[in-house]
Amino acid sequence: MYLKEIEIQNYGAIENLKYSFPFDETGNPLPVILIGKNGSGKTLVLSNILHSLIENKRHFYNVLEEVSSTNYYRLGSKHYIRSGKNHSYERITFSDNSEYVDLMIYNYETFIDNCHRADFPNVDFDNRKLKDDGFFNKMSYSADNVFAKELFLYFPVDRYYIPTWENSQNDKLQFVIDDNNYLGHSTHNIVQYNLLNNVEAWILDVIIDKMLYEEKDIRITNTSGEIEHRKIYNGKNSKIQTMLNQLLSHIFKSYDYKSFRFGISDKTYRKIVVIGIKNDGSEEELVDKFSNLSSGEIMILGIFATILKEYDRISGNTAMDFKNVQGIVLIDEIDIHLHSDLVKDSLPALIKIFPKIQFIISSHSPFFLLGMRETFSQNCQFVALPTGTIMDNIDYFDEIKNCYSIIDENYINILNTLEQYKTKFESISRTLIITEGKTDWKHLKNALIKFQNRGDYSNLDLDYLEYSEDLGDSKLENLLKNLAKVPHSNKIIGVFDNDSSIGQTYINPVSFGNNVYGCSIKDTQGFNCPISIEMLYSRDDITRLDKNGRRIYLSDEFTEKSHQLKENTSIVCNNKTLIDAQKKRTIKIVDKEVFNNNENSLALSKEQFAENILNNVDNFANVDIIGFKNIFDVISSIIAMP
Numbered sequence: 001m002y003l004k005e006i007e008i009q010n011y012g013a014i015e016n017l018k019y020s021f022p023f024d025e026t027g028n029p030l031p032v033i034l035i036g037k038n039g040s041g042k043t044l045v046l047s048n049i050l051h052s053l054i055e056n057k058r059h060f061y062n063v064l065e066e067v068s069s070t071n072y073y074r075l076g077s078k079h080y081i082r083s084g085k086n087h088s089y090e091r092i093t094f095s096d097n098s099e100y101v102d103l104m105i106y107n108y109e110t111f112i113d114n115c116h117r118a119d120f121p122n123v124d125f126d127n128r129k130l131k132d133d134g135f136f137n138k139m140s141y142s143a144d145n146v147f148a149k150e151l152f153l154y155f156p157v158d159r160y161y162i163p164t165w166e167n168s169q170n171d172k173l174q175f176v177i178d179d180n181n182y183l184g185h186s187t188h189n190i191v192q193y194n195l196l197n198n199v200e201a202w203i204l205d206v207i208i209d210k211m212l213y214e215e216k217d218i219r220i221t222n223t224s225g226e227i228e229h230r231k232i233y234n235g236k237n238s239k240i241q242t243m244l245n246q247l248l249s250h251i252f253k254s255y256d257y258k259s260f261r262f263g264i265s266d267k268t269y270r271k272i273v274v275i276g277i278k279n280d281g282s283e284e285e286l287v288d289k290f291s292n293l294s295s296g297e298i299m300i301l302g303i304f305a306t307i308l309k310e311y312d313r314i315s316g317n318t319a320m321d322f323k324n325v326q327g328i329v330l331i332d333e334i335d336i337h338l339h340s341d342l343v344k345d346s347l348p349a350l351i352k353i354f355p356k357i358q359f360i361i362s363s364h365s366p367f368f369l370l371g372m373r374e375t376f377s378q379n380c381q382f383v384a385l386p387t388g389t390i391m392d393n394i395d396y397f398d399e400i401k402n403c404y405s406i407i408d409e410n411y412i413n414i415l416n417t418l419e420q421y422k423t424k425f426e427s428i429s430r431t432l433i434i435t436e437g438k439t440d441w442k443h444l445k446n447a448l449i450k451f452q453n454r455g456d457y458s459n460l461d462l463d464y465l466e467y468s469e470d471l472g473d474s475k476l477e478n479l480l481k482n483l484a485k486v487p488h489s490n491k492i493i494g495v496f497d498n499d500s501s502i503g504q505t506y507i508n509p510v511s512f513g514n515n516v517y518g519c520s521i522k523d524t525q526g527f528n529c530p531i532s533i534e535m536l537y538s539r540d541d542i543t544r545l546d547k548n549g550r551r552i553y554l555s556d557e558f559t560e561k562s563h564q565l566k567e568n569t570s571i572v573c574n575n576k577t578l579i580d581a582q583k584k585r586t587i588k589i590v591d592k593e594v595f596n597n598n599e600n601s602l603a604l605s606k607e608q609f610a611e612n613i614l615n616n617v618d619n620f621a622n623v624d625i626i627g628f629k630n631i632f633d634v635i636s637s638i639i640a641m642p
Helices: 042-058 108-114 128-133 195-213 236-251 295-315 340-352 366-376 398-426 440-453 473-483 576-583 606-614 626-640
Strands: 003-011 014-020 032-035 087-094 099-105 135-140 151-155 215-221 227-233 259-264 272-277 283-287 327-331 357-362 381-384 431-435 462-464 492-496 510-513 516-520 568-573
Touching: 003 042, 014 042, 032 042, 032 366, 042 087, 042 099, 042 135, 042 151, 042 327, 042 357, 128 135, 151 295, 195 215, 195 236, 195 259, 195 272, 195 295, 236 259, 236 295, 236 340, 295 327, 295 340, 340 366, 431 440, 431 473, 431 626, 440 462, 440 606, 440 626, 473 492, 473 510, 473 516, 492 626, 516 626
Parallel strands: 032 357, 032 381, 151 327, 327 357, 431 462, 431 492, 492 516
Antiparallel strands: 003 014, 003 087, 087 099, 099 135, 215 227, 259 272, 272 283, 510 516
């Protein structure tokens, strides 16, 4: 069963949409990508399709995973009727001729007087619920239970709020259908949450069942005429693992390995591990447990492993093959939290290996759209909402036009900047230090001056990229990668904080090639957590007062619930940095939004703190710089490299 057609009138942002779902010459469904700005109706369209699936499924099962008993998954609300209109209408038809109809009206008499009944097929205009309350819905069911042999899945977006259409409290409708109409029990939930938890145990079961029940010992004669015993695996679980390993090959394609597979750690922990197989056949453990996967890898693996998990559940004796996986999969904002490489390359490739799944996907990522066009050519369809217009040329989609315009507007500036960099770096006579923060170089510059005044690091001759706008860790990393392509005779060293995953990559110095290196500061003051450069000073020095009584604060100085300063409860902070630090059980610099009872600001900015130290202002002239010794030792070792 596939979606055949959807019609929506006056529902939210959608005024009039009628769309027929595409299929190729063999009858397989083509992927459909819903595009449009936020608020254009992408999620609403998916929620309507989902609701129709649940109501179709309700006919066959007396217990639903999505809802309880006769309750609805989605609450009808007249707030969704388009402003200025009297009704909203939706009709969803399927390839097996089952159909879902939903009608909401403000005023029954006005609607009857002005509507053409033929435009609203399968609506009972004499329905009491419609007359009294303005609601009508009806499902004409599938001829047989497709839910027992095909998969139907919906992957919602992780949001901080519950959609208004979701009946999260499982409120009952005012009218109840006879329970006797429902037969059987569903073990399958269309709506998928907690993807990682759901698939991790299943993958472990697959691997263990394969090893327990599908292992066979065969004898072969080698080239020397000797008999060798070898283990092979043959069975359903073996084929499933092969399919899972194929998923890994797309997710980890950027890694320099021949192939990948799932394995199991030692029996002490019994965790799923990801293993990379090199060209020479040797293996290396890449991920020692699921929780160490990146958020993007977790999301993409969770979606497609869940598809295989559901296929395993319904497949029975069907041959385990991607081309046999059939059903409907709805994915809302598929690109969320994913790196551009995964979005553009991995996602389209994974979608393509399931030719009999009808994917209905919302996205506004230019990378995903371009990747789908590149992978599928004409065998996918882009539908712009709220109009339902088929986009034959996605180059005219707003998000892609915006990307192009940004590139066009800045291209000449980028080229000019690059030429300036090339000129500057070609003439460098000293080692150049580039920091990720606009104040970081000031601390390093001051510390080295004071060390050299004492006779330390006398051979260090450094220059600094003195700039006034923050680069950030990712921009610094990209800058270093690009600088490695520019000729220059002396070394360039990027210095990262270690309070991010990127920064922690450079705890041990990394060469980018062509005399370009990256390194990271280390915790030298016993904070016992990832740090920013200010935390190379002692607590006493960090919290020094300026002449106006302002200072920098540390997040662990405040209580967790009230965010009051522990040593003076009249001082309060509601800074987001503080809240995030306390949630993560780490320590961060707090340099804004600290107030006393008189609402006087007491926080000293990191920029002013750095200026005070660099210029030896008042109370900041004698700060202890011993915590910087390690980073200068690292810089010295890099300079000494051949």
